Amino acid sequence: MRSGNKLIYGLGIALFSTLLVACSASNSSQGNGSNGVQESSVKLNTESQFPIVAEGEELTLSIMAPGMGLAEWDDMQTLQDYMKQTGITTTYVTPPNADFPTKLNLAFAADDLTDIIYGAGSNTLTSAMEIDYGAQGILVALEDYITPEIMPNFTKLAEEDPNLLKSITTPDGHIYSLPFVPRNGTAIWYQQPMWYNGEWLDNLEVTELPKTTDELYDLLVRFRDEDPNGNGQKDEIPLTDVEMNGTRLWLMGAFGIKVKGIQEDDGVVSYTPISENYKAFLQYMNKLYSEGLLDKEVYSQSNDQKQAKGQKNQLGLFNDYYSFFTTGRTEKEALNDPLFQPLTSEVSTEAVIAGSPRLSRGAFALTHKNPSIEASLRWVDYFYSEEGAKYLEQGPEGVYWETATNKDGEEVRVYTPEVDLDDTESFRGKITPAYGLVTPNIVIDHEPIRKNADEEPDTTFIDWVVNETEEKMTPAAEVPFPLLYLTKEENDKVATNATDLATYTEEMEAKFITGVTSFDEWDKYVQTIESMGVEEYVATYQTAYDRWAAN
Structure with a gap:
């Protein structure tokens, strides 16, 4: 790297x-x-x-x-x-x-x-x-x-x-x-990305990824109807997720929403679940669900069940840290599964996704x-x-790694004989505290340690992932709300509302998407949230943001 x-x-x-x-x-x-x-x-x-x-x-x-x-x-x-x-x-x-x-x-x-x-x-x-x-x-x-x-x-x-x-x-x-x-x-990743099934794209001769919500809809219809996995059965699931926890973030971006909750835009703080943009997102997802383009088990399946479908080659678009975690393919095969391209829509003509504050x-x-x-x-x-x-x-030289000279006379790092090459991380976790913890340090991409001096480290996959990130995510990534502190009084104010708001909006999101609740109830939904003190909730975060911005 x-x-x-x-x-x-x-x-x-x-x-x-x-x-x-x-x-x-x-x-x-x-x-x-x-x-x-x-x-x-x-x-x-x-x-x-x-x-x-x-x-x-x-x-x-x-x-x-x-x-x-x-x-x-x-x-x-x-x-x-x-x-x-x-x-x-x-x-x-x-x-x-x-x-x-x-x-x-x-x-x-x-x-x-x-x-x-x-x-x-x-x-x-x-x-x-x-x-x-x-x-x-x-x-x-x-x-x-x-x-x-x-x-x-x-x-x-x-x-x-x-x-x-x-x-x-x-x-x-x-x-x-x-x-x-x-x-x-x-580092810009806010959460796990979404990936397309590259084999399906090849079978359908798709050469350009969707860039709008309409184009994504058309592709998902093709995933549903044109047997992209080639087994002669209508078992394809165009889009899947577990409780919308991955898809939500990526598809809300097409409607100008970075997160479901508190968001800042040009210095103005808002609560996105009562916005018209969020309503448009829900209507789009309801359309996908009602037409069999979004997995009918999206609110009932586990991550293991989602991955089992992926290993049967039933999924067209899905989220995971890397695509092969879901598909069961190799890293080399995963190079053919492109990263999701952030979308635009009639509601939002500029692509945006949530970016990490790093x-x-x-x-x-x-x-x-x-x-x-x-x-x-x-x-x-x-x-x-x-x-x-x-x-x-x-760690220090001689424990996890040692210096060796390759055939070109260059000094490189190779694993010491004590390291199990099939499980290098377990050994590393025994020699350093920087393993699974939020440690005080920077994280950068290092040249990987080699198995032997003359073996060129294969960084093809991670280089490709980083390139996909730089091309597609980085230009559209915006931090939804800065990492800041609330005062004790402010924290007490928002704590009263936060859990109730999250619980209610999650429940209603599922009902709107699955059609259990009609969009005729939208105004009633907004009024309910307003009655839960959302105005003071937003005002508190606005005050905290203004203080942060003025620092």
């Missing part, structure tokens, strides 16, 4: 950080952004990146993180090697991943916290928790330390993406956690127990560089 773009260094972010800190200081008595935490007397190395502590100094940092079950963190060679590089000893509390949310809450309640909370993710270390524990001084404010001197790699990322700092800054002006930052070729919060936080904030942030900053991200993912 190709390496990611080099990050451009500049001083603009330093000025931004200075302004942010000044603003924060004027609104908080937590001077220096450290919540009153006293820095360790341990001297740090200021001459080079490693070691972090000065010669002869000792520092130990405790880390709480979810355990994935493949290895104890004490035994992970990547962490062992990093201790040698940094001069910092790290100890670990790693309850099983399933138990981690409970254990973390108990640790907060008893003030039995480690110095660092690592890999929690925003579902466990929630935005409300960050705000609450940050205000109490239990979590450390980090913004003063995001400087070229202390965190040069993260500072570069923040300069490259101005939304990054805005998206991790709480309403009180502080930053209490660092994010996971994907920057690889498919970061996840809650990956790294410091508690008031931490003895050296600066050392801790220098410890994690390395992983926000290309070199550091590769190190975190693949």
